Amino acid sequence: MNILELYSGIGGMHLAFEQSGVAGKVNASIEINNIANQIYRLNFPETNLINTNIEGLTSDYIKKLNIDTILMSPPCQPFTRNGLQNDIKDARTASFFRILKLLPDLDVKYLLIENVKGFENSEMRNILIDVLIENDYKYQEFIISPHQIGVPNSRHRYYCLAKKTDFSFETTCLMETFPNIHEHIDCYKIENIIEQNVDFKKYYLSDQILTKYWSVLDICYKNSTRSCCFTKSYGRFVHGTGSVFTEKSEEVILKLVKELNSSNLEEHEKLGLLKSLGLRFFTPREICRLMCFPENFIFPDYVRDRKKYMVLGNSINVKVVAELIKILNG
Numbered sequence: 515m516n517i518l519e520l521y522s523g524i525g526g527m528h529l530a531f532e533q534s535g536v537a538g539k540v541n542a543s544i545e546i547n548n549i550a551n552q553i554y555r556l557n558f559p560e561t562n563l564i565n566t567n568i569e570g571l572t573s574d575y576i577k578k579l580n581i582d583t584i585l586m587s588p589p590c591q592p593f594t595r596n597g598l599q600n601d602i603k604d605a606r607t608a609s610f611f612r613i614l615k616l617l618p619d620l621d622v623k624y625l626l627i628e629n630v631k632g633f634e635n636s637e638m639r640n641i642l643i644d645v646l647i648e649n650d651y652k653y654q655e656f657i658i659s660p661h662q663i664g665v666p667n668s669r670h671r672y673y674c675l676a677k678k679t680d681f682s683f684e685t686t687c688l689m690e691t692f693p694n695i696h697e698h699i700d701c702y703k704i705e706n707i708i709e710q711n712v713d714f715k716k717y718y719l720s721d722q723i724l725t726k727y728w729s730v731l732d733i734c735y736k737n738s739t740r741s742c743c744f745t746k747s748y749g750r751f752v753h754g755t756g757s758v759f760t761e762k763s764e765e766v767i768l769k770l771v772k773e774l775n776s777s778n779l780e781e782h783e784k785l786g787l788l789k790s791l792g793l794r795f796f797t798p799r800e801i802c803r804l805m806c807f808p809e810n811f812i813f814p815d816y817v818r819d820r821k822k823y824m825v826l827g828n829s830i831n832v833k834v835v836a837e838l839i840k841i842l843n844g
């Protein structure tokens with residue numbers, strides 16, 4: 515595969531391609547966000563990373579990049595379930611339209627498109643599928659999550675694989691399982707991704723968060739074999755943005771929560787109890803691990819945790835996409 519990675523962000527697709535073991539190279543990547551590009555450059559210094567707006571691309575320009583594969587995660591805000599869902603009326607779909615317009619002129623054999631769950635019901639999805647059919651692609655759509663391949667993290671995402679040749683399996687309507695995995699896989703425990711000697715002061719939940727949101731927190735323990743999806747707002751908001759972690763056991767926490775629910779505690783006593791839960795955010799490295807990034811993936815020193823959470827929340831699960839690239843190539 516000679517790859518063009520569009521909307522490359524911090525390079526999740528690039529990592530997935532490396533992890534897939536498929537022969538080839540990322541010939542070029544395109545992304546407009548400066549911080550994402552600095553992180554990408556640090557990790558892939560050899561790659562031709564182009565800082566430009568995809569809306570302005572031409573087929574001549576892409577042809578010169580010598581590619582036969584496009585991997586891409588277009589912006590998801592137009593389709594996010596708790597967003598406005600303006601779909602094709604959202605200006606952020608303009609670059610996606612641009613690629614679809616150029617596609618007939620390009621000699622692209624393989625395509626992988628990732629987006630949020632919900633994209634499958636969008637008008638944009640119907641337009642994508644029409645373009646694929648008009649240009650003689652075979653395609654298969656999926657809604658899948660890393661927990662289905664043994665990773666203790668839920669991240670249901672829409673994927674569409676398209677190629678000019680037949681798939682090695684019967685293509686069908688939207689698949690909700692991996693076609694190459696037939697038995698149930700147990701997820702490993704969260705303790706496997708926990709960093710040692712984490713600076714609790716840096717990652718603890720503030721008094722304000724504890725008091726206001728303790729009842730909606732999704733808590734993970736060392737023994738947990740699950741966690742919820744980490745979004746780009748992790749670390750800034752707690753409700754629905756990702757799980758939090760405690761070294762304490764589930765029994766201890768449940769006992770304390772029962773106490774919190776039942777007793778008529780003064781505010782300061784309640785806060786004392788909440789603090790004793792020992793809750794903290796997962797560190798960026800731990801989230802990297804849950805998203806199956808390799809250990810040698812690094813951030814520039816000056817990038818703060820909030821930014822790391824943001825770019826990771828925008829990225830992809832590397833193992834899931836690696837499996838999909840193998841299927842695409844198969």
Ligand SMILES: C[S@@+](CC[C@H](N)C(=O)[O-])C[C@H]1O[C@@H](n2cnc3c(N)ncnc32)[C@H](O)[C@@H]1O
Nearest residue numbers: 521522523524526545546547567568587609829
């Ligand atoms: C869902 S994220 C993709 C993340 C990426 N797959 C990763 O692993 O980090 C979408 C990315 O597209 C970029 N983007 C959005 N519109 C763009 C455009 N018109 N041209 C270039 N990049 C764009 C955003 O800055 C963002 O980083």
